Amino acid sequence: MNASDLEQKCQAAGLxxxxxxxxxxxxxxxxxxxPSVEDVYERAKKEDSSISMATVYRTLGLLDELGLVYRHEFxxxxxxRYEVNTEHHHHLIDIDTGKVIEFQSEEIxxxxxxxxxxxxxxxxxxxxxxxxxxxx
Amino acid sequence: MNASDLEQKCQAAGLxxxxxxxxxxxxxxxxxxxPSVEDVYERAKKEDSSISMATVYRTLGLLDELGLVYRHEFxxxxxxRYEVNTEHHHHLIDIDTGKVIEFQSEEIxxxxxxxxxxxxxxxxxxxxxxxxxxxx
DNA sequence: TTGACTGCAAATGCTTTGCACCATT
DNA sequence: AATGGTGCAAAGCATTTGCAGTCAA
Numbered sequence: 001m002n003a004s005d006l007e008q009k010c011q012a013a014g015l016x017x018x019x020x021x022x023x024x025x026x027x028x029x030x031x032x033x034x035p036s037v038e039d040v041y042e043r044a045k046k047e048d049s050s051i052s053m054a055t056v057y058r059t060l061g062l063l064d065e066l067g068l069v070y071r072h073e074f075x076x077x078x079x080x081r082y083e084v085n086t087e088h089h090h091h092l093i094d095i096d097t098g099k100v101i102e103f104q105s106e107e108i109x110x111x112x113x114x115x116x117x118x119x120x121x122x123x124x125x126x127x128x129x130x131x132x133x134x135x136x
Numbered sequence: 137m138n139a140s141d142l143e144q145k146c147q148a149a150g151l152x153x154x155x156x157x158x159x160x161x162x163x164x165x166x167x168x169x170x171p172s173v174e175d176v177y178e179r180a181k182k183e184d185s186s187i188s189m190a191t192v193y194r195t196l197g198l199l200d201e202l203g204l205v206y207r208h209e210f211x212x213x214x215x216x217r218y219e220v221n222t223e224h225h226h227h228l229i230d231i232d233t234g235k236v237i238e239f240q241s242e243e244i245x246x247x248x249x250x251x252x253x254x255x256x257x258x259x260x261x262x263x264x265x266x267x268x269x270x271x272x
Numbered sequence: 273t274t275g276a277c278t279g280c281a282a283a284t285g286c287t288t289t290g291c292a293c294c295a296t297t
Numbered sequence: 298a299a300t301g302g303t304g305c306a307a308a309g310c311a312t313t314t315g316c317a318g319t320c321a322a
Binding site for chain 1: 209211228230231237239241243244247248251252253255256257258259260261262263264265266267268269270271
């Protein structure tokens with residue numbers, strides 16, 4: 001999802017497209033990693049130094065509510081980290097470097113569904129994170 | 137794992153067994169849910185009203201470091217919740233009630249290992265949480 | 273025009289810490 | 298006796314919020 005797709009979705013949701021928002025959306029769309037609020041703030045400031053931390057928090061909060069971004073709380077970091085909501089996937093975090101690798105698995109998806117069903121639940125959300133060390 | 141097992145492990149790890157710690161360990165051992173720091177504090181105070189929040193934080197931190205308890209950060213709650221480290225399992229959280237159901241799955245365990253290996257990693261830790269709505 | 277949005281600074285609220293005293297080993 | 302542990306209160310810190318001004322629609 002690129003910046004203008006995000007803008008469109010925001011407008012469709014009734015959000016006003018202001019300069020700070022445009023910058024934040026472009027930062028998010030351009031990120032290949034999983035930036036923290038602080039990261040987004042730093043990067044946004046490079047494009048428009050007047051942007052405030054409060055706006056970054058407020059905007060990320062809105063985007064999360066709209067489901068346009070995902071808010072992650074990996075257990076190695078103490079802050080939330082964001083990612084534009086594209087295709088469904090999970091993460092493997094390198095516990096030595098903090099590097100995040102994305103992966104998908106059809107089998108795990110099915111298994112999750114199955115487990116929830118067996119327990120009498122409809123699966124709505126899920127969090128799956130693997131933490132590992134690089135093999136030598 | 138009962139309270140005296142925990143006490144033994146703490147002593148083995150070099151921790152001094154003080155009155156507040158004994159109370160906190162017994163609260164943890166007696167919990168059938170996944171109490172927050174606040175919960176542990178409240179319950180501990182019933183046994184010994186002089187216990188301070190600082191001690192609860194410090195003790196839970198130590199126990200987590202020793203691996204005697206697990207620190208969870210379920211995404212529906214905004215605070216960490218603890219659980220005595222017994223057998224390996226995962227959680228399904230009822231998004232309407234907050235109720236936590238534990239489950240295990242041999243297949244998922246294998247799959248996790250497999251995925252990490254395929255990505256070139258040795259699996260060290262993992263977090264798997266399902267969020268669902270009770271089926272009607 | 274007007275309701276939403278923004279930056280700023282102050283407030284919040286969980287968590288951590290410094291300190292002096294106390295208890296376990 | 299020595300070291301680690303404790304309660305208290307203050308400090309930290311990420312996040313939220315009140316407010317007055319600003320701007321998109």
